[in-house]
Amino acid sequence: MSDYVSRVSADLQQRYAGQPEYLQAVLTWLEMIAPALEDNPIYERVDLLTRMVEPDRMLTFTVPWMDDQGMAHTNHGYRVQFNSAIGPYKGGLRFHPSVNPSIVKFLGFEQTYKNALTGLPIGGAAGGADFDPRGKSSREIMRFCQSFMTALYRLIGADTDIPAGDIGVGSREIGYLYGQYKRLTGKAESSALTGKGLTYGGSVIRQEAAGFGTVYFLARMLEHQGETLEGKRLAVSGFGNMSWGVCRKSAELGGKVVTLSGPDGYVYDPDGVCTQEKFDFMLSMRAGGADKVEPYADRFGVEFFPGKRPWEVPVDIVIPCATQNELDVEDAVMIVANNVRYYVEAANMPATAEALRLLRLSPKILTAGSKASGSGGVVVSALEMVQNSLRYSWTRQEVDSRLKQIMGGIYDASAAAAEEYGLGYDLIAGNDIAAFKKISTAMIAQGL
Numbered sequence: 001m002s003d004y005v006s007r008v009s010a011d012l013q014q015r016y017a018g019q020p021e022y023l024q025a026v027l028t029w030l031e032m033i034a035p036a037l038e039d040n041p042i043y044e045r046v047d048l049l050t051r052m053v054e055p056d057r058m059l060t061f062t063v064p065w066m067d068d069q070g071m072a073h074t075n076h077g078y079r080v081q082f083n084s085a086i087g088p089y090k091g092g093l094r095f096h097p098s099v100n101p102s103i104v105k106f107l108g109f110e111q112t113y114k115n116a117l118t119g120l121p122i123g124g125a126a127g128g129a130d131f132d133p134r135g136k137s138s139r140e141i142m143r144f145c146q147s148f149m150t151a152l153y154r155l156i157g158a159d160t161d162i163p164a165g166d167i168g169v170g171s172r173e174i175g176y177l178y179g180q181y182k183r184l185t186g187k188a189e190s191s192a193l194t195g196k197g198l199t200y201g202g203s204v205i206r207q208e209a210a211g212f213g214t215v216y217f218l219a220r221m222l223e224h225q226g227e228t229l230e231g232k233r234l235a236v237s238g239f240g241n242m243s244w245g246v247c248r249k250s251a252e253l254g255g256k257v258v259t260l261s262g263p264d265g266y267v268y269d270p271d272g273v274c275t276q277e278k279f280d281f282m283l284s285m286r287a288g289g290a291d292k293v294e295p296y297a298d299r300f301g302v303e304f305f306p307g308k309r310p311w312e313v314p315v316d317i318v319i320p321c322a323t324q325n326e327l328d329v330e331d332a333v334m335i336v337a338n339n340v341r342y343y344v345e346a347a348n349m350p351a352t353a354e355a356l357r358l359l360r361l362s363p364k365i366l367t368a369g370s371k372a373s374g375s376g377g378v379v380v381s382a383l384e385m386v387q388n389s390l391r392y393s394w395t396r397q398e399v400d401s402r403l404k405q406i407m408g409g410i411y412d413a414s415a416a417a418a419e420e421y422g423l424g425y426d427l428i429a430g431n432d433i434a435a436f437k438k439i440s441t442a443m444i445a446q447g448l
């Protein structure tokens with residue numbers, strides 16, 4: 001590690017000791033891009049790394065709202081505008097009790113480098129609140145979203161910062177947020193938010209895009225090995241938006257997702273989550289707001305494993321789709337022992353640093369990181385912005401083929417950078433290096 005990288009790392013660890021997720025994301029990235037930093041004194045001269053790993057700014061605000069019984073509550077809201085070197089800030093909003101400055105900073109950091117390789121001109125951001133949507137009525141969710149937007153609206157806009165959904169924020173919440181944005185600004189500025197409903201500027205495939213994109217990326221890895229998804233068994237976590245898209249596209253390509261999970265445990269469905277009835281049931285579990293996967297076992301007569309994670313099931317492919325650090329070293333050891341052949345991240349930073357290192361360095365498994373294989377959602381969000389600017393809607397087939405093509409481009413850029421730096425087929429390091437080079441070039445060109 002160069003002196004400059006050591007200094008930046010030490011400074012961050014001292015300054016942000018209480019922000020473990022943020023430190024994990026940045027320190028892993030510094031390890032990945034190390035080969036691209038060697039013999040390049042310009043980076044230190046313009047102190048590029050410090051500016052790349054810290055957000056441009058971060059807003060913290062209170063979100064007061066009233067429940068259906070007339071009791072007031074106050075949550076904490078955040079928006080971190082991480083980097084705008086290649087376009088306006090763009091990234092999701094997460095409503096979950098675990099949301100704090102460390103989580104939104106890690107999400108904003110990951111989003112910046114994820115967005116860079118989409119080929120679309122967008123910077124990176126993230127935000128959200130420690131609000132728990134579980135058990136809340138639709139009216140409570142609406143009041144919360146309106147209060148959240150009242151605090152946020154001055155900071156966002158089509159050319160400044162464009163929020164989208166993430167955990168706990170789907171099309172219903174985006175609708176309430178957008179309605180309040182319009183009310184406050186007096187402008188029907190459709191590309192100020194993405195993930196909108198189809199009747200007011202949303203894009204077809206946006207809901208499916210996150211999961212579809214991951215499977216398109218996986219299909220390219222399989223192709224590289226002379227294989228297809230036909231007959232492969234997949235372990236997936238979560239049962240939300242990302243998992244739903246992965247199940248649907250895998251089934252279409254002949255694969256079989258045999259696990260889903262929630263905070264309560266996981267279900268094992270040996271026949272696969274492959275039918276329309278099962279896809280629809282996933283949607284109803286998510287909309288129900290209980291955040292439990294057990295009802296799937298009751299409904300389809302399959303086994304439920306309370307309090308456990310799905311990584312113990314022997315499969316060909318593992319795709320974590322739920323949340324950060326949902327897979328630790330013990331899980332990684334089990335995955336290797338089960339002869340899993342592909343580990344493809346859909347959720348943001350789903351593995352601990354040690355688990356990821358173990359999987360990445362295992363000669364038995366091919367790995368892809370969330371900044372590449374998890375970028376389908378933002379790709380179609382950006383395509384939604386393009387359609388809004390054109391005041392035009394593309395067909396399902398047009399959006400889907402663009403998504404597939406862009407995912408292929410991200411795969412190609414990752415594989416090419418890995419090869420250029422003598423890293424073989426390390427798609428994770430390759431992706432980080434390619435994104436680093438794109439953003440650093442833009443930042444240097446724009447001066448201090």
Ligand SMILES: NC(=O)c1ccc[n+]([C@@H]2O[C@H](COP(=O)([O-])OP(=O)(O)OC[C@H]3O[C@@H](n4cnc5c(N)ncnc54)[C@H](O)[C@@H]3O)[C@@H](O)[C@H]2O)c1
Pocket residue numbers: 165166167168169210237238239240241242243261262263264286291292321322323324346347348374375376377378
């Ligand atoms: N939706 C998108 O467009 C999109 C795009 C890129 C990345 N992601 C990432 O994908 C992941 C899932 O997002 P989503 O949009 O599907 O959200 P979602 O709210 O639709 O679903 C989240 C799922 O994760 C599970 N989960 C959340 N916290 C958990 C915990 N602590 N333990 C166990 N399970 C937990 C929930 O039960 C739920 O099934 C997140 O990491 C998110 O950042 C989403």
